[in-house]
Amino acid sequence: MTDAILELRGVSKSFGEGDRRVDAVRDVTLDIDRGEMVSLVGPSGSGKSTLLAMVGGLLQPTAGAIVVDGEDITRHGKGARTRYRRDRVGFVFQGSNMVPFLTARENLLIVGEFGGVDRGALRHRADELLEELGLARVRDQVSSQLSGGERQRVAIARALMRDPVLILVDEPTASLNSELGSRVVDALKEEIHGRSKACIMVTHDERMAERADRLIEFRDGRLHSADARPETVRSSEAR
Amino acid sequence: MLAIREMRRRKLQFALVTGVVALVSFLIIMVTGLGLGLYQRAGTALLSLNGDQLAYADNANLSLIRSRLTEAQVRDIEAKSGADDATPLGYIAAVIEYAPGRRDTAAVVGLVPGSFAEPRTIEGRALSSPDQILVDRSWARLAGTRVGDVLPLPVGFDRRNFTVAGIVDQGYFFFQPAVYVSLEAWQAIAYQGDASQRPAASVVLLKGKTLDASRGSGWEAVTKRTAFDNIEGVQAQQSTVNALRYMGLLIGAMVIGVFFYVITLQKVSLLGILKAIGASGFYLVTQGLLQVAVVSAVGALLAVGLAVLLQTTVLASSSVPIAFTTSAVLTTALSVLVAGMIGAGLSVRQVAAIDPIIAMQQQ
Ligand SMILES: Nc1ncnc2c1ncn2[C@@H]1O[C@H](COP(=O)(O)OP(=O)(O)OP(=O)(O)O)[C@@H](O)[C@H]1O
Ligand SMILES: [Mg+2]
Numbered sequence: 001m002t003d004a005i006l007e008l009r010g011v012s013k014s015f016g017e018g019d020r021r022v023d024a025v026r027d028v029t030l031d032i033d034r035g036e037m038v039s040l041v042g043p044s045g046s047g048k049s050t051l052l053a054m055v056g057g058l059l060q061p062t063a064g065a066i067v068v069d070g071e072d073i074t075r076h077g078k079g080a081r082t083r084y085r086r087d088r089v090g091f092v093f094q095g096s097n098m099v100p101f102l103t104a105r106e107n108l109l110i111v112g113e114f115g116g117v118d119r120g121a122l123r124h125r126a127d128e129l130l131e132e133l134g135l136a137r138v139r140d141q142v143s144s145q146l147s148g149g150e151r152q153r154v155a156i157a158r159a160l161m162r163d164p165v166l167i168l169v170d171e172p173t174a175s176l177n178s179e180l181g182s183r184v185v186d187a188l189k190e191e192i193h194g195r196s197k198a199c200i201m202v203t204h205d206e207r208m209a210e211r212a213d214r215l216i217e218f219r220d221g222r223l224h225s226a227d228a229r230p231e232t233v234r235s236s237e238a239r
Numbered sequence: 240m241l242a243i244r245e246m247r248r249r250k251l252q253f254a255l256v257t258g259v260v261a262l263v264s265f266l267i268i269m270v271t272g273l274g275l276g277l278y279q280r281a282g283t284a285l286l287s288l289n290g291d292q293l294a295y296a297d298n299a300n301l302s303l304i305r306s307r308l309t310e311a312q313v314r315d316i317e318a319k320s321g322a323d324d325a326t327p328l329g330y331i332a333a334v335i336e337y338a339p340g341r342r343d344t345a346a347v348v349g350l351v352p353g354s355f356a357e358p359r360t361i362e363g364r365a366l367s368s369p370d371q372i373l374v375d376r377s378w379a380r381l382a383g384t385r386v387g388d389v390l391p392l393p394v395g396f397d398r399r400n401f402t403v404a405g406i407v408d409q410g411y412f413f414f415q416p417a418v419y420v421s422l423e424a425w426q427a428i429a430y431q432g433d434a435s436q437r438p439a440a441s442v443v444l445l446k447g448k449t450l451d452a453s454r455g456s457g458w459e460a461v462t463k464r465t466a467f468d469n470i471e472g473v474q475a476q477q478s479t480v481n482a483l484r485y486m487g488l489l490i491g492a493m494v495i496g497v498f499f500y501v502i503t504l505q506k507v508s509l510l511g512i513l514k515a516i517g518a519s520g521f522y523l524v525t526q527g528l529l530q531v532a533v534v535s536a537v538g539a540l541l542a543v544g545l546a547v548l549l550q551t552t553v554l555a556s557s558s559v560p561i562a563f564t565t566s567a568v569l570t571t572a573l574s575v576l577v578a579g580m581i582g583a584g585l586s587v588r589q590v591a592a593i594d595p596i597i598a599m600q601q602q
Contacts, residue, residue: 058598058599091515093599099512100509101244114522
C-alpha cells in the first residue's frame with residue numbers, strides 16, 4: 001500500500017498515423033504521492049503538456065492506465081470525465097484562459113455553476129484565494145483588463161477553487177517576475193502540503209523547479225529521471 | 240448565471256440582434272394584422288348574416304356581383320330547398336356623396352324589412368319605410384353619418400334621398416362599408432328601366448344546416464363559409480398574406496440562428512476552456528438556449544409593444560385595413576420564440592462537439 005494519489009502505468013500517447021506518427025509520450029510509469037509537489041522539466045516538444053492533458057482527463061492515452069485516488073480514469077465515459085475534470089482536477093493552462101467578460105472574482109466563481117458544490121462556501125473561498133494571491137485589489141476588474149501576471153494568478157486561484165486532489169500547472173510563472181513567481185509557487189506549495197493534494201508543475205524556470213519537492217525530467221517523450229532532488233539535476237546539467 | 244452576465248457585459252451585440260428580432264417580429268405581426276384586416280373587409284357582414292346558406296344563380300359561379308335571380312327562381316328556391324326560412328337579398332356597389340364633393344363607395348344591401356336578414360341596430364330603429372337606410376358603423380365612422388342624417392343614393396341618372404333610421408355593427412361587405420335598404424329601393428338603385436324586367440334579388444339567404452336540395456332550375460345553394468371563400472380575391476389574398484408570414488418567421492429564425500451560430504464560432508475556444516475546467520456540454524447548451532430565449536422573448540415583446548402603440552395612435556383613426564386580435568399577436572410572438580429556438584438549435588451540435596483539449600492550445 002503506497003500513499004500514491006496518482007499512478008501512471010505504461011502510459012503512451014501518439015498522434016497521427018504512419019509516416020506522420022509522433023510519439024509524444026512513451027511508456028511512462030510514475031507515482032506521485034499525496035502532499036507532493038513535482039516539477040516537470042524538459043526541452044520543448046518533449047511531451048510535458050501531452051502528459052498533463054492525459055492526467056487532466058483532456059486526452060485519452062494510446063496505451064496504459066492512469067489511476068487517480070484508486071480510480072482508473074482512462075476507463076471513464078464522457079460524463080464521468082466531465083465530473084472528474086470538475087471535481088478532482090485543478091488545471092492551470094499555458095495560456096491563462098480567462099472568461100474575458102467576467103471579473104477576476106467572477107472567473108473564480110464560475111466553477112460553482114457547473115454543479116455539485118455549495119456556492120456560498122465558494123464565495124468565501126474566492127475571497128480567501130484572491131487575498132492569498134495578491135489579487136484583492138483587482139477582484140472586480142474585468143479579466144480582459146488584467147495584466148498577464150494577474151491573469152495567471154487568477155488562473156491558479158480558479159484551479160484551487162473546488163479543492164481538487166490533483167493540481168496540474170502548465171508554465172505558471174511565464175509572465176511573472178521571479179519574486180512574484182516564487183510567491184505564487186510558495187502559495188501553491190502551501191495548498192498542496194496543507195491539504196494533502198498533489199501537483200505537477202511544468203516549468204522552464206529553474207528557480208521555480210527548484211522549489212518543488214521532486215523534479216522529473218522528460219526527454220523525447222520518456223522519463224529521463226524521475227526521483228532526482230532538484231539540486232542533483234541542476235548539478236548534473238551543470239556538468 | 241454565465242449566460243445573463245455575458246448579455247449584460249456585451250450589451251451592444253445582444254441589443255442589436257434583439258432589435259433586429261423585434262423588427263422582424265413587428266413585421267410579422269403587421270402582416271398578420273393586415274391578413275386579418277383584409278379578411279374582415281372581405282365580408283364580415285356576409286359571415287354575420289343571420290342565416291346558414293346562400294342560393295346563387297347557377298350561372299354566376301358563386302359571384303355575388305353576377306348573381307341575378309328572377310321572381311320565379313326566388314319562389315322555386317323557397318319551395319324546393321326545404322330551408323327553414325328564406326329571404327331574398329340584393330347587392331350593388333354604389334357611390335354615395337355624403338357631403339358636397341365628398342363621396343365614397345358603399346355596399347348597398349337590399350333586404351325585406353322585418354325579415355330575418357335585417358341586422359339588429361346598435362343605435363336608432365329598424366327599417367320601416369322604403370326611403371329609410373341602415374348604415375354600418377364602418378360607414379358611420381368614415382362619413383360621419385348619424386341617425387336622422389339624409390344620404391343621397393344614385394338611382395339611374397338621378398338621386399334619391401334616404402333617411403338614416405339606424406346604425407348596425409355587421410362590418411364590411413365585399414371590401415366596402417355596408418348600408419342596408421329595402422329590396423325595392425335596391426332594385427331601383429341596381430337596375431334602371433322597365434320595372435317588370437328587373438331581377439328580383441341577387442341571392443336568397445336560407446336558414447337550416449341541411450337542405451332538401453342545394454340545386455334547382457337555375458340556382459345553387461352553398462354554405463355561408465363557401466360563399467365567403469368565393470368572394471373574388473379572398474383566397475389569393477389570404478394565401479399571399481400567409482406566405483408573407485411564413486417568410487417572416489423563416490427570416491426571424493435565420494437571423495437568430497445565424498447570430499448565435501456566429502457567436503458560437505467566436506466562442507469556441509472559450510467554450511473549450513469551460514469544458515476543460517468541468518462544464519458539461521449540457522450546461523453550455525442550456526446557457527446558449529437561455530440567451531436565445533431571452534433575445535427572442537424580448538424581441539417579440541418589443542414588437543408587441545410597438546404594435547399596440549401603433550394601433551392606439553395611428554391605426555385607430557385611419558382606414559388602413561390592419562386588425563389585431565390578442566390571440567393573433569400572442570401566437571405570432573410565440574412563433575418567433577419557437578422559430579428562434581429552432582434557428583439557434585443549429586448551434587447546439589457545434590457546442591456539443593467542442594473538444595476541451597483546445598484549452599491546452601491557447602496562448
Ligand atoms: N494534437 C497533436 N497532434 C499532433 N502532434 C502533437 C499534438 N499535440 C502535441 N503534438 C506533438 O507532441 C510532441 C509533444 O508536445 P507537447 O506539447 O506535449 O510538448 P511540451 O513538452 O509541452 O513542449 P513545450 O515546452 O514547448 O510546451 C510535440 O512534438 C508536438 O508537436
Ligand atoms: Mg507545453
